[in-house]
Amino acid sequence: MSALLSSARRSFLKHTLQSVGVLTIGFQLPSVHAQIPLATRSTLDVNEVDGYFSIHADGRITLYCGKVDLGQGIRIAIPQMAAEELGIDVAKIQMIDGDTALTPDQGPTAGSSGIMRGGVQIRQAAATARQALIAVAATQMNVPIDSLDAIDGEVRPIVGGKGIAFQNLIGNQQFKLKIDSKAKLRNPNTYRYVGKGLPRPDVPAKVTGTHVYMQDFSLPGMLHARVIRPQSVGSRIISVDESSIKRIGKARIVRIEDFLAVVAEDEWDAQRASVALKVQWSLEKNLLGHAGVKDWLRKGPFESTQTIMKKGDVQQGLSQSTQKIQASYYWPVQSHASMGPSCAVADLSDGQQAVVWSASQATHRLRGIIARLMAIPNDKVRVIYLDGAGCYGMNGHDDASLDAALISKAIGKPVRVQWTRQDENIWDPKGPPQLIDIEGGVSADGKIAAWKTVMFIPKATAQLPNIPLLGPQSAGIKQPMGISTGLISQNGNPPYSTPHVEVSANWHKDAPLRPSNIRAPGKIANCFAVESFTDELSHLAGVDPLEFRLQGMSDARGIEIIQRTSKLIGWKKRNTPVTKRSGTQLKGRGMAYMHYKGNETYVGVAMDVVVNTQTGVIQVKRIACAHDCGLIINPDGTQAQVEGNLLQTLSRTLHEEVKFDKSQVTSSNWATYPILTFPQVPEILIDLIDRPFEPPLGAGEAAATPIPAALANAVFDACGVRMRTAPFTPAQFKIDWSTI
Amino acid sequence: MPSYQLNVNGQIKTVQVSDPQQPLLYALRNSLGLTGAKYGCGLGQCGACTVHIDGRASRSCVVTVSQVVNKKITTIEGLGTPEKPHPIQAAFIAEQAAQCGYCANGMVMTCATLLSQKPNASLDDAKSALKNNLCRCGTHHRIERAVMRAKDEMKTRNSA
Numbered sequence: 078m079s080a081l082l083s084s085a086r087r088s089f090l091k092h093t094l095q096s097v098g099v100l101t102i103g104f105q106l107p108s109v110h111a112q113i114p115l116a117t118r119s120t121l122d123v124n125e126v127d128g129y130f131s132i133h134a135d136g137r138i139t140l141y142c143g144k145v146d147l148g149q150g151i152r153i154a155i156p157q158m159a160a161e162e163l164g165i166d167v168a169k170i171q172m173i174d175g176d177t178a179l180t181p182d183q184g185p186t187a188g189s190s191g192i193m194r195g196g197v198q199i200r201q202a203a204a205t206a207r208q209a210l211i212a213v214a215a216t217q218m219n220v221p222i223d224s225l226d227a228i229d230g231e232v233r234p235i236v237g238g239k240g241i242a243f244q245n246l247i248g249n250q251q252f253k254l255k256i257d258s259k260a261k262l263r264n265p266n267t268y269r270y271v272g273k274g275l276p277r278p279d280v281p282a283k284v285t286g287t288h289v290y291m292q293d294f295s296l297p298g299m300l301h302a303r304v305i306r307p308q309s310v311g312s313r314i315i316s317v318d319e320s321s322i323k324r325i326g327k328a329r330i331v332r333i334e335d336f337l338a339v340v341a342e343d344e345w346d347a348q349r350a351s352v353a354l355k356v357q358w359s360l361e362k363n364l365l366g367h368a369g370v371k372d373w374l375r376k377g378p379f380e381s382t383q384t385i386m387k388k389g390d391v392q393q394g395l396s397q398s399t400q401k402i403q404a405s406y407y408w409p410v411q412s413h414a415s416m417g418p419s420c421a422v423a424d425l426s427d428g429q430q431a432v433v434w435s436a437s438q439a440t441h442r443l444r445g446i447i448a449r450l451m452a453i454p455n456d457k458v459r460v461i462y463l464d465g466a467g468c469y470g471m472n473g474h475d476d477a478s479l480d481a482a483l484i485s486k487a488i489g490k491p492v493r494v495q496w497t498r499q500d501e502n503i504w505d506p507k508g509p510p511q512l513i514d515i516e517g518g519v520s521a522d523g524k525i526a527a528w529k530t531v532m533f534i535p536k537a538t539a540q541l542p543n544i545p546l547l548g549p550q551s552a553g554i555k556q557p558m559g560i561s562t563g564l565i566s567q568n569g570n571p572p573y574s575t576p577h578v579e580v581s582a583n584w585h586k587d588a589p590l591r592p593s594n595i596r597a598p599g600k601i602a603n604c605f606a607v608e609s610f611t612d613e614l615s616h617l618a619g620v621d622p623l624e625f626r627l628q629g630m631s632d633a634r635g636i637e638i639i640q641r642t643s644k645l646i647g648w649k650k651r652n653t654p655v656t657k658r659s660g661t662q663l664k665g666r667g668m669a670y671m672h673y674k675g676n677e678t679y680v681g682v683a684m685d686v687v688v689n690t691q692t693g694v695i696q697v698k699r700i701a702c703a704h705d706c707g708l709i710i711n712p713d714g715t716q717a718q719v720e721g722n723l724l725q726t727l728s729r730t731l732h733e734e735v736k737f738d739k740s741q742v743t744s745s746n747w748a749t750y751p752i753l754t755f756p757q758v759p760e761i762l763i764d765l766i767d768r769p770f771e772p773p774l775g776a777g778e779a780a781a782t783p784i785p786a787a788l789a790n791a792v793f794d795a796c797g798v799r800m801r802t803a804p805f806t807p808a809q810f811k812i813d814w815s816t817i
Numbered sequence: 818m819p820s821y822q823l824n825v826n827g828q829i830k831t832v833q834v835s836d837p838q839q840p841l842l843y844a845l846r847n848s849l850g851l852t853g854a855k856y857g858c859g860l861g862q863c864g865a866c867t868v869h870i871d872g873r874a875s876r877s878c879v880v881t882v883s884q885v886v887n888k889k890i891t892t893i894e895g896l897g898t899p900e901k902p903h904p905i906q907a908a909f910i911a912e913q914a915a916q917c918g919y920c921a922n923g924m925v926m927t928c929a930t931l932l933s934q935k936p937n938a939s940l941d942d943a944k945s946a947l948k949n950n951l952c953r954c955g956t957h958h959r960i961e962r963a964v965m966r967a968k969d970e971m972k973t974r975n976s977a
Contacts, residue, residue: 148917148954276913283918284909284925285902286853286893293852326835345843346835416857416865416953417919466857467917467954498858713913717959721916724955747862747951755947758957 119251121181126209126252128181129202130159136230136244138163138170143183144195145175146279147438148467149777150714151191153277157270157710158196161263162203164227165243167270175440175462185439187470187594188563189677189775192710196773204260206252213246265708265769272767274713279464291436291463292420292495299422299491301344303351304480304548305337306504308358309740318355325350331487336551338484340492362739365589371407373589374512374533380586381536386570387579394527394577398518400617404610406515407802408602409734411508412744413595414752417466418501419473423481424491430457435478436465443475446543450554451482469725470563471544471593473505479548502750503742506544506593507735509535509562513569513606523618525629527577530569530607534599535592536584537562544593562592565599568782571607572672573629590737597778600673601726601785608669608786609801612793621650622790626670634679635672637766638703642668642681645701645762658796661691665795669783678779679705682723684759686791690814693807695792697727697759704763704780707771715776719763722780728753730785734804821882825849826895834882841885842866842877845892853893853922864923864950868892874930893922896929904974905929908967909960916954923950928964936975938968
């Protein structure tokens with residue numbers, strides 16, 4: 078560590094401790110961060126064992142994790158992985174996540190990578206540490222290395238007898254070791270912690286109101302701020318009448334070009350001042366309006382067209398098919414719609430350094446963004462993660478962080494920015510829309526003969542360091558322009574054997590509203606299209622949908638998933654209906670399958686629905702899901718993730734579309750952007766398949782993807798209506814019903 | 818600045834507010850340091866800010882400070898603690914009924930009222946009581962199970 082770096086870190090620590098010392102009731106930095114003397118962090122290198130662990134003199138271990146716990150439970154799962162390899166009780170491990178001054182940069186907590194990459198990296202570091210501890214002990218005890226093991230925090234002879242505690246082998250010293258990719262992992266048959274559904278350490282505080290969320294954190298001398306967002310997207314300020322808030326406490330405005338905020342000592346003063354402030358904005362009308370998105374996607378102009386996958390000759394395959402069809406599927410713009418609007422606290426009061434408390438899913442990346450946009454050296458910026466409301470991708474937290482940084486720097490005081498519900502629903506970066514055309518045919522023997530997918534989707538700008546953030550944009554601070562979407566073109570091909578396949582994308586340079594990654598980016602819509610179309614083909618071929626899938630599969634894990642899904646729901650072989658049925662309450666069953674990204678988690682979903690053909694209301698009665706994410710670290714946590722994936726995506730499929738006019742988003746609260754409610758929640762059956770000898774894969778996204786297709790297929794089974802436009806609202810159902 | 822005396826978690830507290838229309842939520846969080854109740858929408862739509870006012874689950878984001886003088890206010894901090902949780906909180910812990918947990922305050926407070934009013938509440942009663950409490954993570958089933966678990970636990974206690 079350079080002297081400068083040490084000194085910067087020491088000053089952060091001093092700052093932090095001072096802050097903690099004079100805090101008022103109920104507010105404090107999570108004490109675990111404050112207890113770590115920064116000088117003891119010799120390295121934050123992702124390749125060094127010391128980047129991840131400190132073994133303390135009393136035998137406790139601090140685990141430094143670059144991935145953050147967004148509610149998905151890695152605060153227990155990753156310590157379980159570390160405890161297993163180290164050979165110590167998991168209760169002795171305390172994890173710190175996402176503090177850029179304390180944890181290595183393991184990349185954003187995105188793409189269902191927490192366990193699969195972050196946890197696996199830490200597991201290998203722990204195995205390397207165990208190997209080193211055993212080597213030191215072998216020398217001290219003068220016995221062969223392979224006669225020893227690490228158990229319960231000490232290295233002991235395998236045959237039993239006195240051991241040496243880890244802290245006495247290493248004390249407060251460092252390992253000074255690179256992670257050894259060959260360090261042997263324990264045999265899963267001997268696991269003591271991995272595979273147990275241990276409870277999460279943060280739940281008791283979360284259900285008793287004592288957990289310090291981002292929104293609950295404050296600093297002494299801190300001012301409360303509200304940002305006044307433009308009246309329409311792209312609006313500029315024509316005038317601000319500051320006298321309109323003069324009667325509200327000590328509220329005052331902060332303006333940097335078109336960036337406008339009100340600050341006050343009292344939060345309610347800031348809130349009511351933000352409502353009372355008279356601002357005249359230019360009215361802009363540059364948006365498409367939600368009703369125009371589908372046409373715009375289809376028409377272009379396109380930035381480029383790309384062949385994503387090609388096998389055989391699809392035109393020839395189509396012409397040789399005995400029967401062929403084509404269909405088009407649309408997925409709308411959606412919001413992350415977090416329960417808690419975004420919030421951040423920033424202290425740039427001395428203008429030389431920045432400490433920002435943020436619920437960002439990517440604190441390390443955010444640190445670089447803050448440094449660049451606020452013109453502060455990277456090593457003078459510290460971002461500390463605090464839990465926000467679940468974000469499921471990049472919501473408004475990074476924006477709020479820059480809002481707070483801008484205001485704090487402008488007024489020279491620590492600042493807390495709290496977005497309102499309206500701010501969140503209108504301005505959070507949105508999940509991008511997708512339009513997917515598929516053409517395919519079946520052969521005389523009832524198999525898929527040819528398959529052609531054509532996507533019309535926004536293209537993520539290459540090498541974009543960050544999505545353009547709202548505050549800096551309004552404040553006239555230059556940042557690279559472009560869009561971010563996540564990897565939205567994966568899983569566009571059928572996961573079934575097909576002699577002729579082609580998948581291509583017509584890429585748009587832009588998107589209707591500022592997009593970002595949202596849970597299982599793109600793959601919910603792609604699975605909706607691919608698995609709905611698979612059902613359409615099975616119907617065309619006159620083959621049971623389950624049979625149709627199985628006859629095209631060779632991957633044993635995939636086959637098992639489909640079989641276990643069908644067993645769970647009690648699938649009965651059938652031919653789907655051809656014509657409208659009589660009656661108004663029609664029952665149906667559908668299924669869908671996903672092999673996430675073609676090489677990760679396997680999921681099967683089947684569901685039972687009742688469709689009211691008069692009201693258009695679709696009630697999902699039961700969802701069955703079989704799930705194979707390889708080695709399961711914590712079955713209860715995995716189960717919770719699968720439950721969340723199923724229900725959140727059911728919400729997105731049934732209810733969610735961001736509505737907007739030519740100027741602004743109009744879905745600004747829960748009445749205009751409704752989500753799933755308790756009475757609409759179906760019964761859920763989950764079958765988790767544990768594969769202890771396979772690598773652990775992600776569980777945070779995959780199970781989200783088969784929901785829309787399984788639902789569409791069930792609706793078709795119920796009443797012969799093929800729903801190809803989400804969300805499946807009563808109004809949309811009635812449109813689709815009227816066309817058959 | 819006008820000040821009001823509030824009865825919060827069994828104690829009389831004085832809060833000063835610059836505006837009589839200030840919602841109770843802001844007084845609890847900022848003046849009294851009781852941050853268990855969360856700001857979710859400010860519109861009474863989501864339930865994250867739920868507290869008990871005279872025993873009724875109420876949305877503290879749309880109730881003003883001046884409206885709750887002389888009323889008994891209980892927040893989630895007054896219901897139980899991590900060391901001594903209320904049976905409904907213990908049930909939430911046992912069922913691990915939180916992901917991000919931001920909605921948990923409203924869920925816990927609403928369920929506590931349900932069980933005090935209907936000690937034999939059914940699953941449908943729970944769904945109905947929670948119909949205006951939103952959860953984005955998809956923790957609904959665990960919350961339902963927690964209500965049923967707490968009901969059984971409270972009945973056992975009362976009959977013991």
